[in-house]
Amino acid sequence: MNKIFLSFLLITTGFLQAQNNTSYWQQHVDYTMEVDMNVDNFRYTGTQDLVYTNNSPDTLNRVFYHLYFNAFQPDSEMNARLESVPDPDGRMTINKGTKENPEIVSRITGLSEDQIGYLRVNSLTQNGTELQYDEVGTVLEVELANPIMPGEKTTFNMEFEGQVPEQIRRSGRNSAEGVALSMSQWYPKLAEYDFQGWHADPYIAREFQGVWGDFDVKITIDKDYTIGSTGYLQNPQEIGHGYEKEGTKVKKTKGDKLTWHFIAPQVHDFTWAADPEYIHDTLVAEDGTVLHFLYKDNEEIKENWKKLQPKTAELLAYFNEHIGPYPWDQYSVVQGGDGGMEYAMLTLITGERSFGSLLGVTAHEMAHAWFQHLMATNESIHEWMDEGFTSYISSEAENVVMGTNAENPHKGSYRGYQYLASSGKEQPQTTHADRYAMNALYGASAYSKGAVFLAQLGYVIGEENLSRTLKRYYDEWKFKHPTPNDFIRIAEKVSGAELDWYLQDWTQTTNTIDYAINSVESEGETTTVNLQRIGLMPMPLDIDVTYADGSKETFYIPLQIMRWEKPAEEGTNRTIKEDWAWGFPTYELEIPSSKEEITSIEIDSSQLMADINRNNNTWGKSETENTESEN
Numbered sequence: 328m329n330k331i332f333l334s335f336l337l338i339t340t341g342f343l344q345a346q347n348n349t350s351y352w353q354q355h356v357d358y359t360m361e362v363d364m365n366v367d368n369f370r371y372t373g374t375q376d377l378v379y380t381n382n383s384p385d386t387l388n389r390v391f392y393h394l395y396f397n398a399f400q401p402d403s404e405m406n407a408r409l410e411s412v413p414d415p416d417g418r419m420t421i422n423k424g425t426k427e428n429p430e431i432v433s434r435i436t437g438l439s440e441d442q443i444g445y446l447r448v449n450s451l452t453q454n455g456t457e458l459q460y461d462e463v464g465t466v467l468e469v470e471l472a473n474p475i476m477p478g479e480k481t482t483f484n485m486e487f488e489g490q491v492p493e494q495i496r497r498s499g500r501n502s503a504e505g506v507a508l509s510m511s512q513w514y515p516k517l518a519e520y521d522f523q524g525w526h527a528d529p530y531i532a533r534e535f536q537g538v539w540g541d542f543d544v545k546i547t548i549d550k551d552y553t554i555g556s557t558g559y560l561q562n563p564q565e566i567g568h569g570y571e572k573e574g575t576k577v578k579k580t581k582g583d584k585l586t587w588h589f590i591a592p593q594v595h596d597f598t599w600a601a602d603p604e605y606i607h608d609t610l611v612a613e614d615g616t617v618l619h620f621l622y623k624d625n626e627e628i629k630e631n632w633k634k635l636q637p638k639t640a641e642l643l644a645y646f647n648e649h650i651g652p653y654p655w656d657q658y659s660v661v662q663g664g665d666g667g668m669e670y671a672m673l674t675l676i677t678g679e680r681s682f683g684s685l686l687g688v689t690a691h692e693m694a695h696a697w698f699q700h701l702m703a704t705n706e707s708i709h710e711w712m713d714e715g716f717t718s719y720i721s722s723e724a725e726n727v728v729m730g731t732n733a734e735n736p737h738k739g740s741y742r743g744y745q746y747l748a749s750s751g752k753e754q755p756q757t758t759h760a761d762r763y764a765m766n767a768l769y770g771a772s773a774y775s776k777g778a779v780f781l782a783q784l785g786y787v788i789g790e791e792n793l794s795r796t797l798k799r800y801y802d803e804w805k806f807k808h809p810t811p812n813d814f815i816r817i818a819e820k821v822s823g824a825e826l827d828w829y830l831q832d833w834t835q836t837t838n839t840i841d842y843a844i845n846s847v848e849s850e851g852e853t854t855t856v857n858l859q860r861i862g863l864m865p866m867p868l869d870i871d872v873t874y875a876d877g878s879k880e881t882f883y884i885p886l887q888i889m890r891w892e893k894p895a896e897e898g899t900n901r902t903i904k905e906d907w908a909w910g911f912p913t914y915e916l917e918i919p920s921s922k923e924e925i926t927s928i929e930i931d932s933s934q935l936m937a938d939i940n941r942n943n944n945t946w947g948k949s950e951t952e953n954t955e956s957e958n
């Protein structure tokens with residue numbers, strides 16, 4: 328090969344490879360499925376026609392499907408992990424020993440052939456040509472007959488069958504509360520392909536990633552069963568079960584079964600639940616969204632489930648106002664599953680709870696309608712954006728809807744993060760959701776540290792900028808798959824501050840924040856506060872001073888790498904000082920008052936900065952020192 332040709336090749340291949348994440352694209356799916364459920368043995372058969380559009384710049388030679396129900400088998404990877412993790416999920420285990428001498432065993436291990444879950448593909452074609460495929464645990468690996476070129480559509484036709492497992496985790500039959508069918512992750516679901524390539528993750532424990540598209544689903548089931556589902560029911564007058572127009576009669580159909588027809592536009596998942604004893608209530612919210620509530624006819628829970636309904640409408644209004652309008656016409660709160668889990672246009676939650684817990688879980692799961700089903704971050708990779716953002720906004724919403732009105736509704740999240748940071752076992756938030764050493768570490772990282780990411784961002788750029796950031800994030804990223812960088816870029820554009828350091832230190836490292844007041848010295852009418860940065864993570868500082876006459880002043884020390892100053896909050900007396908550049912471990916803050924005139928000095932009295940050691944944050948008699956209260 329001559330040199331000129333070689334350099335030409337390098338230039339052209341270099342040019343071709345430069346097509347990466349600089350321009351956003353996402354794949355598209357259109358599912359048409361028909362499924363027939365046998366409620367005597369919990370087996371079902373189905374057909375699936377899937378039109379797949381390759382919007383990527385790449386030619387695809389293979390595709391992958393998730394077969395999630397295969398996880399509920401004794402020899403599965405999920406069970407191996409469940410049996411080896413130091414703190415297995417209590418919902419997935421039983422204690423075969425005593426309270427004193429526990430013998431914790433996996434519930435999956437004990438499943439019989441009739442109780443396991445499975446999802447099997449019986450045939451698969453691409454544009455009519457039979458395909459080769461391999462079932463590998465919870466993933467179907469498919470070799471394509473014809474590569475899918477960029478911009479091209481292809482049609483897959485599949486026949487499949489499944490068995491709904493005894494309820495172990497999230498989905499399944501015969502839940503602890505007696506719900507017959509919790510049908511999440513029940514169909515062969517095409518894996519996502521994005522700028523980071525394929526995401527054919529096995530189902531080990533944690534959550535999901537799906538391809539955006541439209542679903543047309545027909546479910547045939549025993550006519551006594553009421554279904555709550557993703558999607559709009561197309562044949563309510565044939566079905567009834569509380570879906571028919573008020574005051575109208577439902578057509579009588581022959582046979583023991585009904586076929587429910589649902590259409591769900593622009594979603595990345597399709598979930599349903601069914602039970603012969605569901606009560607079905609509806610409530611039209613202020614914005615016109617029809618809220619559906621499906622719960623067991625159980626005297627002990629009825630009152631809570633009635634009280635929940637207007638509160639759910641209030642939660643919806645809160646999220647509409649503080650994130651952006653809920654875009655679908657329907658949302659369902661359905662008793663099912665094993666805790667609380669978000670799905671497209673609905674949640675499955677357990678129903679035998681106190682009212683506070685029922686509302687709290689509903690608030691959390693409903694918030695996921697935004698931070699998962701609209702801004703659909705990959706939950707395996709960016710679990711903190713999913714759980715953290717949801718925890719943040721649901722704590723804010725609950726604080727208002729429940730009338731708690733705590734000044735900082737995120738104290739629980741801050742405590743969770745403190746536990747994590749002091750555990751010596753913290754892993755960075757870039758850890759894959761399944762790869763945490765313990766479940767508790769995942770929880771503290773994704774939920775607590777994830778919520779603190781936003782609450783603390785309010786401290787860094789100001790509450791007004793945070794609020795505008797969330798709204799612009801919704802505007803630019805709804806119906807897409809945003810990444811952490813997409814979010815922080817919006818915060819940068821909204822505020823004008825440079826924030827790459829915040830994203831990196833907080834989410835990609837385990838660096839901690841610890842600032843201290845080392846000493847306070849006075850000379851004449853000047854007081855010098857000697858500050859020290861002990862932790863590796865930089866932060867801008869609000870130094871709150873209370874004077875002997877009762878007045879207050881905040882000295883704001885900008886962080887130099889932000890190239891920016893936070894706007895003062897209305898009604899506050901604030902003085903901006905010189906920047907603090909991170910490399911300098913100490914900083915001298917001069918206050919133009921004598922020591923006698925000062926009652927107390929505190930680094931960040933709002934406590935929104937997640938300083939891991941607040942014992943060194945105060946000087947003098949601080950009023951705010953011991954005001955922390957439980958809420």
Ligand SMILES: [Zn+2]
Nearest residue numbers: 691695714717
């Ligand atoms: Zn969640």
